[in-house]
Amino acid sequence: MKISLTRRYKFAASHRLHSPNLGAEENRRVYGKCNNPYGHGHNYIVEVTMAGPVDSATGMITSLGDLDPFVQSEVIEAFDHKYLNEEIQEFQALVPTTENVCREIYRRLKKYPSARLQRVRIEETLKNSFEYDEALS
């Protein structure tokens, strides 16, 4: 069998879906109320899945004492209570859909040194979730 460990984190942020490559009317048609120029926000839940061998000395894939501060500094501090379009550099030229947020968080967590990042799954609302995993990257 293969074992993985998943930890859930939360951040709250605002965004606006708008593509500079589309006209105003087209943006409204494609993104609907998410195109509102004032932006809107969500309580995002981020599930981070780490895989890899279980260390025989600790019984763990990775210590939460290492993982929590890493996710905190790489993702939560950068994203929490921010306007994603303007305050995250990567989204100045990329629409911050949750697909793209998922991929950006995966990119940031991929460099975690103590275990292998397997999947990032984001719940944008209770009804929407998005996943990006190593098979897709």
Next chain:
Amino acid sequence: MIRITRKVEFSAAHFYHNPDLSADENRRVFGNCNNPHGHGHNYVLEVTIAGEPDPTTGMVLDLKELKDILQREIVDRMDHRHLNYEVPELAGKIPTCENIAAVIWQLLEPKITSGKLDRVRLYESPDLFADCVADTNGIERRA
């Protein structure tokens, strides 16, 4: 192929301590989980079976039968127990979420007679869980 999942809960105590490490090192590695008096969780176990529904019954595996297997093999063994002392399958292992999930996999796999064990997901809390899934290469272990 269809996957069916059954959920059960059990409550148990544990603590983390590796006798090969010094007291200081144990405290550094395991933090408050190293408290020798132990602490506990309400574990939530989700077990997924994959297979084709039987043409006569329309079932992959009778959920009542799965419920009985989970009760007998897991809940009776682990509920209201101290995992460090009272579960022989965990003897010599640190009872982390990863190791408990692996033991649950090993206990259940031979008992599933219809369909195949597809995933064992063990929640230690709503924000932390371990998954075991099938792998032909065996268990990954770091020396």
